[in-house]
Amino acid sequence: MSKLLQGRVAIVTGAGRGIGRAHALELARHGAAVVVNDFGVSLAGEGTGESPAEAVVAEIEAAGGRAVVNGADVADFADAEAMVRQAIDAFGGLDILVNNAGFVRDRMLVNTSEEEWDAVIRVHLKGHFAPLRHAGAYWRAESKEGRQRAARVINTSSGAGLQGSVGQATYSAAKAGIAGLTLVAAQEMGRYGVTVNAIAPVARTRMTEGAFDTSAMALPEDNSPIVAWLASVDAADVTGRVIEIDGGKVTVENGWSHGPAHDLGRRWDAVDVGPALRDLLAAAPAPEPVYGA
Structure with missing residues (x-):
């Protein structure tokens, strides 16, 4: 077993399958004790009654590692707080938070229902905020007590959030929000010894299979x-x-x-905006194409 993460305690959300499972196994392989979170839902976020986290914990323990199951809904504020507390109670602290949980309900924008929008934004965006909020409060308290931890947060954005993806307006908006959250949290929490980064993983998972040809895509474990x-x-x-x-x-x-920028030195007149803005656009690099465009 590698010593890279020896003695460190991690939470991985959405770790029952796919990329999250790969993360949990990889962190454990390097010595971390892992809270394996999975709410047990379908690809569309519907309850299934399954507990895939149990199999991941069994695999970690069979390899000589330490892990516990957590079934929290990461977008539930109280559940997220209890998940952080479980890590502290089970393993004596918390050093690593990997926010990974999510699902998709792909739809063209004009066909997207309010329920679909709310559900995807909730699990991805609030599901990152709630665990980060409670873990951050713990790390701040530890720092103030002179026990600053070398804490790490790894969020999960996506190329859909960075470049956009046709048919995934809701998912893209949530993942873009996660990138923005990462930037702010990194600045606010650095004083407590916390780093906050995000990955945009590419992998063949339940979320990508069926949407397009995934035969040439990377494996979930390639990201871990x-x-x-x-x-x-x-x-x-x-x-x-x-x-x-x-x-x-x-x-x-x-x-x-x-x-590129142009400061007119006074309030713009609408008739002057077009020529000036077109000059700036001509000088700026072209945006990368939206996926699926």
Whole structure:
């Protein structure tokens, strides 16, 4: 067993299957004790009654690691708080939070229902906020008591949130929100010893199979070594970054940044905006194509 994460305690949400399962197994392989969270839902977020987290915990324990099952709804504020408390009670603390849980309800924008929008935004965006909020409060308290931990948060965005994806307006909006949340949390929580980064993983999972040809896509476990390193003490100087992972290719995303500008020095007149803005657009790099465009 690797010593990279020896003695560290992690929560991985949505860890019963797919990318989350791979993360949990990888963190455990490197020595972390893992709270394996899975709410047990279908691809569309509907309850199934299954407990795939139990199989992941059994696999970790069979390999000599330590893990416990958690069935929290990560977008439920009280459930998220209890999940953080379970890690502390079971293993004596918390060092790593991997926010991964989510599902899709793909639909063209004009066909998307209010219920579909609310459900996807809830599980992805609030499902990142709630665990991060409670873990952050714990790390702040530890820091104030002189017990600052080398804490790490790895959120899960997506190329859909960074470049956009036709037929995934809701999912893209949620994943873009996660990227923004990552930037703010990195700045606010750095004083407590916490780094906050996000990955944009590419993998053949339940969420991608059936949507398009996934035969050439990377495997879920291809993403997890990057997560393991970001979760380590060695990654203390990396924060506020979004990293795309596609098999063996790792890309640091640039995100929004200030481009060409023109300061008129006074309030604009609408008739003057067109020529000036067209000049700026001509000088700016072209945006990357939306997936599916």
